[in-house]
Amino acid sequence: MIPGAFEYYRPQSVPEAVSLLGTHGDDARVVAGGHSLIPMMKLRMADVPHLIDLQGLSDLSGISVEDGQVRLGALVTQSEIVSSDALAQAAPILRETAMLIADPQVRNMGTVGGNVANGDPGNDMPALMQCLDAEFDLVGPGGARAVKARDFYIAAYMTEREDDEILTGMRFAVQTGGWAYEKQKRKIGDYATAAAAVQLTKEGGKVATAAIAMTNLSDVPAFSEAAGAALIGTDCDDAAIKAAVDAMQGDIEPSEDNRGPVEFKRHVAGVMLSRAVKRAWSRA
Amino acid sequence: MTEITLTVNGEARTIEVDPRELLIHTLRERLNLTGAHIGCETSHCGACTVDLGGKSVKSCTVFAVQAEGAEITTIEGVATPEGMHVLQEMFREHHGLQCGFCTPGMITRAWRLLQDNPNPSEEEVRFGMSGNLCRCTGYQNIVKAVLAAADEMNAAKEAAQ
């Protein structure tokens, strides 16, 4: 499996990378870890005459936790997420999720920026970032802007990012309370049949806040405000969890594929969400 | 064609590659290092695993140009002039291979795993090796071989102190 021919560039600054994207327009794509893009190029499902490698952009690397804010550079790999103790303190749901993505070799290359920019409904980080209410930082020819993860996804492989913009990183608040990412997959290296991200806080024995988002159950990640609302003020008993699952079902639109028919996916989505809520509550 | 320089198994190599050339093809066809294998070509099996800049990667999913300037270790660089690496000895001793197709990837991966975590539990070995598939052994003896190699290496380290 040999991809089509391309010109290769390794810019050393963000403005240089943005200008290359501007020059080559539709014919150019950036590559970060390459573990979504290269397989597509090998299958000739992606034709990339100009490939712009981001690895030289040092502004896009690093994890920082400061003043109650977490910032992840776009080039932070899934392995770096797994091994970061600062992140495990500030937002432990990230490590839990990253450990469920593929295998060590893939996590060594795959970046968080590529994972959220890709727009593949199977990617796990987009729903996670919606659950955390993260903001994505984009830089283009017109300057920098931020877009909320909850507003970023339009359709499969279609996001708010313009073709000539680069995602430089993402930011979200240091998390408190309980968390869980539950994922059903057929084997290591498989994308989710269904997965649920839950982050909640407890006050006086009741759920004070709850954020819920689901992976691979629509053509975009599904943040379910209604599911979170169903938990607030309850003591997370079975009735509350059932209400949250029912509410979540209204916010997903699974389609049939080799992971199963729609009914099965809805069933698994419910199981993942109820397990995730229970685990998050037990940690709150 | 693009000129790149790689340090492969300790030796600097400057070569011309096509940008679309995958690292596994550069290693096998230009540098004649046929130890790393091509199994699935779809980033799943790990037969093509090499060490790139101190990390295990699947070289069927990396362009050679992306590796410009990097240090690479392949299975050919794991043995020493004195003889086989302990991992290789233990794979032989514990029947960690049958047909041997997955073995270069398994050992190159385990070589890095034991540097990152010299004292892994069985579970950590299984998790750490989960990007490498084997059609023959059923994995039990691979896990045994890696654990035995860790013990041997730790014993040797202690003896040296």
Ligand SMILES: Cc1cc2nc3c(=O)[nH]c(=O)nc-3n(C[C@H](O)[C@H](O)[C@H](O)COP(=O)(O)OP(=O)(O)OC[C@H]3O[C@@H](n4cnc5c(N)ncnc54)[C@H](O)[C@@H]3O)c2cc1C
């Ligand atoms: C065997 C296998 C199993 C996998 N399983 C899972 C899984 O279960 N869950 C999961 O979430 N992922 C999975 N992945 C995908 C993996 O996590 C990818 O690495 C990730 O989706 C993309 O990150 P990347 O850095 O490799 O991006 P790339 O492949 O380099 O890029 C992906 C896309 O995003 C764009 N892009 C990348 N970075 C930027 C940026 N900074 N700004 C703008 N655009 C950018 C690229 O142009 C491209 O279109 C799997 C991959 C493999 C090979």
Ligand code: FES
């Ligand atoms: S050949 Fe590279 S992972 Fe199978």
Ligand code: FES
């Ligand atoms: S020994 Fe045959 S594939 Fe592993």
